Amino acid sequence: MDRSLTLWKKSQFNLLPNPDASRILRYTDDLRAIISKENCHEAHQEIRSWPDYKISELISLPKLAETLNFVDISFKDESNRFNLGSFKSLGGAYAVFRHVQRVVEEKTDKEIGSDTLRSGKYQEFTSQITVTTATDGNHGRSVAWGAQLFGCSAVIYVPASCSQERIAAIEEFGAHVIQSDLNYDDTVRLCAENAHKEGHQVISDTSWENYTGIPTQVMRGYSLIAAEAIVEYFTRSFREAIPPSHIFIQAGVGGMAAAISGYLWDLMDEKRPTIIIVEPENAACLFASAAEGALTKASGDKETGEIHTIMAGLDCGEASPIAWKILSKGADFFMTIPDDITGPTMQLLAKSPFSDPALVAGESSVAGLAALLMTASHNESRRTLGLSPDSRILLINSEGAMDKALYQELVGEDPNH
Numbered sequence: 001m002d003r004s005l006t007l008w009k010k011s012q013f014n015l016l017p018n019p020d021a022s023r024i025l026r027y028t029d030d031l032r033a034i035i036s037k038e039n040c041h042e043a044h045q046e047i048r049s050w051p052d053y054k055i056s057e058l059i060s061l062p063k064l065a066e067t068l069n070f071v072d073i074s075f076k077d078e079s080n081r082f083n084l085g086s087f088k089s090l091g092g093a094y095a096v097f098r099h100v101q102r103v104v105e106e107k108t109d110k111e112i113g114s115d116t117l118r119s120g121k122y123q124e125f126t127s128q129i130t131v132t133t134a135t136d137g138n139h140g141r142s143v144a145w146g147a148q149l150f151g152c153s154a155v156i157y158v159p160a161s162c163s164q165e166r167i168a169a170i171e172e173f174g175a176h177v178i179q180s181d182l183n184y185d186d187t188v189r190l191c192a193e194n195a196h197k198e199g200h201q202v203i204s205d206t207s208w209e210n211y212t213g214i215p216t217q218v219m220r221g222y223s224l225i226a227a228e229a230i231v232e233y234f235t236r237s238f239r240e241a242i243p244p245s246h247i248f249i250q251a252g253v254g255g256m257a258a259a260i261s262g263y264l265w266d267l268m269d270e271k272r273p274t275i276i277i278v279e280p281e282n283a284a285c286l287f288a289s290a291a292e293g294a295l296t297k298a299s300g301d302k303e304t305g306e307i308h309t310i311m312a313g314l315d316c317g318e319a320s321p322i323a324w325k326i327l328s329k330g331a332d333f334f335m336t337i338p339d340d341i342t343g344p345t346m347q348l349l350a351k352s353p354f355s356d357p358a359l360v361a362g363e364s365s366v367a368g369l370a371a372l373l374m375t376a377s378h379n380e381s382r383r384t385l386g387l388s389p390d391s392r393i394l395l396i397n398s399e400g401a402m403d404k405a406l407y408q409e410l411v412g413e414d415p416n417h
Ligand SMILES: Cc1ncc(COP(=O)(O)O)c(C=O)c1O
Pocket: 086, 088, 136, 138, 139, 205, 250, 251, 252, 253, 254, 255, 256, 257, 312, 313, 314, 362, 364, 365, 398, 399
């Protein structure tokens, strides 16, 4: 192990093989009702038709891969997606579109496309709609952007911990932002209660009892990450046409992880990559659920029980039930990592000691890489995860420097450099 990776080798982590996962399990129709090749394809076609759509880059880190003795480590870089800074632009805005489309189609009794809605032709109807959500930042920005694109209003709730910079990024799209004095999970409940009173439509990235349709749409939007990545793995001329063997995916409520896992399970069946779900140790609702064998809240900080992590987008104590439905069988491993590894992992990407390309990654983006570095340094966990010199690792840079002040503090450098 290279000396520059000693910190990761010394760091504590928890790794739990999912007892309910198995390569030979078939993808079933109840999971297909949430995420399938077909329903995701419909979302992909729609999102691909939007102005400024571009495939996000797949960036190789060949020197790090060589150091860790893998064939390849690649980052799917979502930090420039629709110029919004994170992968979340694929989900919330897509669900806003579907909602606005449904309302206008009901009013007009016509089929309405997204270009017509964007043109403002049905403003008299769209301007009557208010969408709302609770967010740690990125999802709310996507909903606010979607509301602006499709001509409706947005009210976005953020928890007490949300930074001013993240709030300003949401307000940029004309949304009204309300900061609660609560944590993320309680802010979700506050938003749902107020929406009910005000007649606003909740566009949430997490689901709950009797509220699954919209978060399902959100997840179908996210699955475009996997669809694009797979095509790139098969078409990149400088690489053999072999898909990734392992994907380390960071999770908050689990929507992104479930969208990617479910899509690839339906597409590739038993040839799908090994999926490792990574969460901060103080906000590990999926890990807790896997340990219990049923949907369970995160236990939080060992002493205080508080759910809190520096990885703002992963700061969730309760998983999304529809995401859990897929991950409870489709994720192969669950992992937790400590907060203090976040800054060094961001630094490693910003200025690679191995002369790999520099990558600006936000604090919620690097959990997958941190988990890879930790497990790759241990013979036993390498074996457990089936990591070998043939491995091709896929990671997701799920956000750029959305909180520039925090980035500067953790990396010691302006992200614009
Ligand atoms: C940058 C970033 N990465 C990962 C996640 C996790 O996504 P999910 O909540 O769907 O698990 C989030 C969620 O907000 C995020 O903002």
